[in-house]
Amino acid sequence: MPEALWISFAFALGLLVKGVGLPPLVGYLAAGFLLSGLSAVTGLAIEATDALGHIAHLGVLLLLFTVGLKLKLKSIVSPEVIGGSLLHFAITCVIFAPGLYLLMDLSWQTALMLAIALSFSSTVLAAKVLESKRELRAFHGRVAIGILIMQDLIALVVMSLAAGQTPSQWALIVFGLPLLRPLLFRLLDASGHDELLVLLGLLLALVLGGYGFESVGLSSELGALIFGAILANHPRSQELSKSLWSVKEMFLVGFFLQIGIGGLPDQQSLIFAIVAALVLPLKGLLFFFLLLAFRLRARSGFLSSLALTNYSEFGLIVASVALPDWLVPLAISVAISFVISAPLNRFAHAIFERYAAGLSRFEGQKHHPDEQPLSVGNTRVLIMGMGRTGTAAYDWVAKHETDLMGLDSDPAKALKHQEQGRNVVFADAEDASFWHGLHMPAVHSVILSLGDIEGKLIAARMLRKLGFRGYIVAHTMYPDEAHQIREAGANEAYLTMDETGVALASHIIHRAEPSPD
Template sequence: MPEAIWISFAFVLGLLVKTVGLPPLVGYLAAGFVLSGIAAAANIAVEATDVLAHIAHLGVLLLLFTVGLKLKLRSIVSPEVIGGSLLHFGITCAVFTPGLYLLMELDWQTAFLLAIALSFSSTVLAAKVLETKRELRAFHGRVAIGILIMQDLIALVVMSLAAGQTPSQWALIVFGLPLLRPLLFKLLDASGHDELLVLLGLLLALVVGGLGFEAVGLSSELGALVFGAMLANHPRSQELAKSLWSVKEVFLVGFFLQIGIGGLPDGQALVFALVAAIVLPLKGLLFFFLLILFRLRARSSFLSSLSLTNYSEFGLIVASVALPEWLIPLAITVSLSFVISAPLNRYAHSLYERWSGSLVKFEGQTHHPDEQPISLGSTRVLVMGMGRTGTAAYDWLRQTEPELIGLDSDPAKTQKHQAAGRNVVFADAEDNTFWQGLYMPELQSVILAMNDIEGKLIAARMLRRKGFTGYIVAHTMYADEAKKIREAGADEAYLTMSETGVALASHLRDQRPAIPSQTAGTT
């Protein structure tokens, strides 16, 4: 069976490259090229590729859906995201087009379309790398994902124009999707914690988002991302993402295999890929200086740029529509960029520490509002995560504790709390930059009330690393998570439902009228 061969090659080569310190996805790419040669010799490439392409597509849709689950759309609609992506796209096309025209003796249209294909960065690779490092919600992660979304939208427009197709009139229905959010929230609440939760994720990512958007002439990838983002504010969004994790990872192996199995390169394709790899650092440098221009710190600019220093699978999709004869050279180019980018991103923080002395010289005098150092001053109690639980804790504490502050990673939620008179500021517990600039000289107690377990673990660890010796308390739904939180440095982690029961019982004890003894008045 072809599937057995794919799985065997993917596992063996994935394990092999992992032993030498490279991400397994590099092994999956290598397995694809090996299988491509075997399939070509056995004359079975077309049938195998069709099956694998379907698996790969499902993996991409699930990945983008889970990325959407972690997105706060209001936080990516920002000058650095919109301006950075558009400027990078324009400059890249302006430089690459004449270069390809002169060096490769192409016509202007072909050179321009190739420049467009090379201007995009890989959403799949960047999202997977950031997710693996738990940096999707960090400031530099949000900037990188925002730029990738903008690039994907540009790619969709280019493909529509190149194919001579436009979305149907029914595509306008998409603008009414926010009205479905209450229904989606109810479905998520009703799905429980078992297989129905997984099926709901598959339904929204593959059927409603994927096929639904295709039916009205829009990209299925965009549909999966949009439906994930619509659930991002739900308290159980991260539980849904975790439930889909294994399915998504298996399908994504198919995506990386597909890139390699697409065909064997000739000499011209290899030369093209090598030249593109040589100029790849220029792509990252352009992103770095553009983000510096938008007042990001050198560290955030460097980490975001490194995530974007690769070529995109969307370039292959554009080529399949507009330049089918360039599909194999672009596939080799994308694969080679993955081999270069994946290990670089693995050591991104170490690389920045090594080069930080030179990079910080490019910073401006003013910095982005999201990257300003936070001083807690005389604050004695800190509430991290201002959802329903955090808000309830804050409101109860402020009756007796004047030196109180709340932190939340959602700018819109932060503004809402400030309008209600609460002392709440924007901060992301999963962003290392926040911890580097945090000052807490008088802090005594911390409540960890974020929705996701990773945020609580990171916050507990970072507080202890910064020398905090005060009391840290958290809540969680599951006993195994409570154990992890305590091991990360929290003094105590309470089970949410157990504490709710205790609170209800205490209300009953405090409020009910005295019940006369059953033995009173008996003889």
């Protein structure tokens, strides 16, 4: 059975490369090439069947659907994200396309499509690297993810144009899809947290988005992305994305296997991949200087650029539509870039610290508003995280203490609090550069009301590392997390629902006795 060989080789090679610190998809590509070589040597009929092709296509649709779920305007509407991604795309195409045309004797169309494919960076690798270091919410992490989302949108436009599909008159229905948002929100609320949630994601991504758009002459990839984007602002959009993660990853294994089984690389493919690897540092340097041009500090620009210094699986998806003959050389280029990028990103902070003096010379005099150094002055009580809990804590403390300050990692939220009269400034507790510049001589108490457990753990550890000996208190939903927060350095971590019950009961105990009337 070919399916048994696919699964066995994919698992073995994926486990092998994971053991040396590389993304498993490098192993999946290698498994495909190994199966192709085995077929050539033994004469066994090991080829990409229709079933594998369908699995690969479903993986691409699910990938685009999950990208759509993250497509929030606030994550991409910033000068450094929009400007950085568009300028990098344009400059890369302007440089790479003529170079490929002249050096490889290609047609202009092929050279341009190859340049476009090489301009993208890997969403999968960057997201996994940043997540493993708990830096997805840090400033440089948000910049990198925003640029990746912009690149994904560009890739989708290129794929739609390359496919050359002619829409039917029914395609106009697409403009009415936003009207379905309330219905889709209700379906998402009603789906619970188990298998119905996964089935809803599959229904929207594969049936309505994929097959539905194909039926009216539109790109199925566009349909998957649009249905994901419709749900992006729902509070449970990320839960839906996580529930589909394993299904999407499993189907994408088929996509990478299909590329490898398609044929062994020839000499031209290997030369192309080696040249692509040699020019890979230029891609990172271009990102670095573009981000500095948008007033980022050298540290943030370097960390964001290093996360983007690789070639993308989206380039392979574009090539599968527009350049099927170039899938193998592009696949090898992507694999080699992962081999280079993954170890570098693992030691990104240490690399920057070593070369900080030289890299910082390229900084501009005026920094990005998100990157201003922070001193809390005479603040005595510091509240980290100004969501509903942090805001309630701030307002209560303000009745007894005038020297207090709130910090939040969302600049828009910080500005809104300022407009409402609260002393709140931007600061990202998960960003190492924030702690390097923190000066808090008068603070005696810190309330950790950050939204996720990792932020609270990082804040507690860094406060103690900086020598803070005051009182640190936090809240959490689960007893095991409360234990972790105390271990990280907090004096106390209270359970949110327990504290809610105590607060409700206090209203009864302390209220005035009602009059007989």
